[in-house]
Amino acid sequence: MRTISIAAAAVGLMLNQSATPSYVGTWTASIAGNTFIRVELSQTNGVTGGRIGLGDISVTANGDVKTGGPITRMLPVSDVVLRGSTLSFASRDGDDTDHFEMQLVSNQSALLRIILTDEDIRSGAELGVPPPKPIPLNKSQ
Numbered sequence: 001m002r003t004i005s006i007a008a009a010a011v012g013l014m015l016n017q018s019a020t021p022s023y024v025g026t027w028t029a030s031i032a033g034n035t036f037i038r039v040e041l042s043q044t045n046g047v048t049g050g051r052i053g054l055g056d057i058s059v060t061a062n063g064d065v066k067t068g069g070p071i072t073r074m075l076p077v078s079d080v081v082l083r084g085s086t087l088s089f090a091s092r093d094g095d096d097t098d099h100f101e102m103q104l105v106s107n108q109s110a111l112l113r114i115i116l117t118d119e120d121i122r123s124g125a126e127l128g129v130p131p132p133k134p135i136p137l138n139k140s141q
Contacts, residue, residue, distance in 0.1 A: 022107060023048070023110075025139050025140070026039070026139065027102075027110060027140070029068070029112070029135050029138070031065060032067075035055075035071060036055035036069060036071065037052075037053070037112065038052070038074070039077075039102070041077075041087075048082075049080065051075060051076055051077060052091050053074040054071065057132065059130060062133070063131055064132075064133055065135055075092070077089040078092065085103060087102045088100065098114065099115035100115060101115060103134075105136075110139070111134035112134060112135045113135075
């Protein structure tokens, strides 16, 4: 019985950790001195939350960010889940919900992947716009 209790306690502790402290902080992406992505993550009582701000971006033919517009507002993140070393979350803006995955490269850098729907990918392809590659973020706090 004691072995089962210890195992159950260990599993409970792992499930309560939504995001490791390494993800907590402010992450930004800038181009030509202009910050076009800002992700602020915090943890309270083991629950991870935060905000994200996105400027308009344009990408090159191979999906690298070419230009990034300024952030005009910050939106709350939701559905924060840590799977292995990947933190996934969503952000709702009116009727639209955007999905993201963030993966640490080091304690001070990460990659942010914008998860597009099949419809987004198709409509972008019709306009000659490829999906963006993962965007490098730097931790500022």
